[in-house]
Amino acid sequence: MTVHGTPAHPARGEPRGAAPVKPVESPASVYAYPEALERVWVAMAHAKAPRSSEGEAIDRVAPAATRLSELFTTARPVAFPDYGGDTESRVAYGLFFVPQTWVRTRLALAxxxxxRGRALGRDGVVSVLDLGAGLGAAGWGAAHWLVARDPTLRARLLAVDRSAESLRDFVAAVEAVPSSDRRLDVETVVADLAAGPAPAVLARAPFHLVVVSFALNEAFPPPADDAARAWLASLSGLLADDGVLLVVEPALRETASRLRDLARPLVASGALHALAPDLDGRVALPHDDLRFVDHEVRRWRKPRSLVRLNRTLRRSLDELTFSFVALSRTPAPAFPAAPRRVRLTSPFARLKGRRAFTALGADGTRATFDLLERTLADEATRARVLSIERGDHVEVLDATPLRERGWWRLAGPDALRVAWTPR
Ligand SMILES: C[S@@+](CC[C@H](N)C(=O)[O-])C[C@H]1O[C@@H](n2cnc3c(N)ncnc32)[C@H](O)[C@@H]1O
Incomplete structure (x- = not known):
């Protein structure tokens, strides 16, 4: 019997998790996507089809969104075209991908x-570098979250991309969303990532946060693994002492496993430490069962314009899927050995008469935990336990090893305590 994460192939659709969508209570919620930003992309779509209603204008973006989506999943050319130069593609990116990037980046950063208790910023300023920024959603989403949770903080964001048009639309969007970003200064640089750090980047270094979102596999596509790894290693030179390099990639098997394969030797050599997703400072080897690839799946609240666009596209968007590593030159403090802390690498899946999840522990080992269904008779307890999602940290307070190697039986629902979950 196996219980694992779903295979990393979102294009085929992920089974729905049992976890409910969390409420978005404040701008400091990782799930909060500003309505004013959503309006920017809707207005762009409407400007292209002024005689249509807004909804129809959004529908007209569907073919361009489909083309981009296929480019990123099934097509995956050896050299990506400069789609940022095409207005329709940018509008489609803004409506379809920007909200996803925004929330994904905040989930990983949170x-x-x-x-991991990593405070970012110094003297009231956090400096962020977004490489392959496109419309800026990753660096901006990260900076927006950091300043929203700390009213004394200002963010300075430098966005780099080869597409001047994308960066121009990014700056226009920032200017159109003033209320949420009074404490954000933005600069942009048009540059090729493969050509080494641009002078403007070197001039602004060091950074507290360097974000590379869905850009590594485009700027350094396979088989250029050595170049990709050397580039990632070089980015550590741009980090402040406690700075964080956050690399987010699609959840596709080829991108998710490649990201971990690229990062693992950098961490094993001691040059960098993994702050997340692994809890022990390293990047674990893949599952024994190679059908399963470590990746993230999170329920989220989709913006209305994305729901509308998806009426035509019919993609599986109830969950955000991605993979990531967060690296730093300095390690995070180790988690105490007790209580045993683990991070879910699968959903809390239903098996016959029980529920089970796989996890990677703070001791670096993989394990499977199950819970007898009959212990979940109480509705409130059941809701609490089944709201635990892949990627959550839990403390295992009472579990007994089963005969099958690596399997543990939880004594009951109270044997499991959520130690961290994004809000
Ligand atoms: C899929 S988009 C990601 C945009 C944004 N980071 C996000 O996550 O939404 C990839 C971006 O990388 C940029 N890019 C690809 N190769 C590049 C290169 N060699 N130099 C600079 N930018 C590059 C593209 O122009 C595009 O904006």
Missing amino acids: EVVEA
Whole structure:
């Protein structure tokens, strides 16, 4: 019997997790996507089809969104075209991908900041570098979250991309969303990532946060693994002492496993430490069962314009799927050995008469934990336990090893305590 993560292939659709969508209570929620930003992309779509209603204008973006989506999943050319130069593609990116990037980046960053206790910024300023920024959603989403949770902080964001048009639309979007970003200064640089750090980047270094979102596999596509790894290693030179390099990639098997394969030797050599997703400072080897690739799946609240666009596209968007590593030159403090802390690498899946999840522990080992279904008779307990998602950190307070190697039986629902979950 196996219980594992779903195979990393979102294009085929992920089974729905049992976990409910969390409420978005404040701008400091990782899930908060500003309505004013959503309006920017809707207005761009409408400007292209002024005689249509807004909804129809959004529908007209569907073919361009489909083309981009296929480019990123099934097509994956050896050299990506400069789609940022095409207005329709940018509008499609803004409506379809920007909200996803925004929330994904914040989810990954929140784990570093909250679960690993890494404070970012100094003297009231956090400097962020977004490489392959496109419309800026990753660096901006990260900076927006950091300043939203600390009213004394200002963010300075430098966005680099080869597409001047994308960066121009990014700056226009920032200017159109003033209320949320009074404490954000933005600069942009048009440059090729493969050509080494641009002078403007070197001039602004060091950075507290360097974000590379869905850009590594485009700027350094396979088989250029040595170049990709050397580039990642070089980015550590741009980091402030406690700075974080956050690399987010699609959840596709080829991108998710490649990211971990690229990062693992950098960490094993001691040049960098992993702050997340692994809890022990390293990047674990793949599952024994090679059908399963470590990746993230999170329920989220989709913006209305994305729901509308997806009426035509019919993609599986109830969950955000991605993979990531967060690296730093300085390690995070180790988690105490007790209580045993693990991070879910699968959903809390239903098996016959029980529920089970796989996890990677703070001791670096993989394990499977199950819970008898009959212990979940109480509705409130059941809701609490089944709201635990892949990627959450839990403390295992009472579990007994089963005969099958690596399997543990939880004594009951109270044997499991959520230690960190994004909010
Ligand atoms: C899939 S988009 C990601 C945009 C944004 N980071 C996000 O996550 O939404 C990839 C971006 O990388 C940029 N890019 C690809 N190769 C590049 C290169 N060699 N130099 C600079 N930018 C590059 C593209 O122009 C595009 O904006």
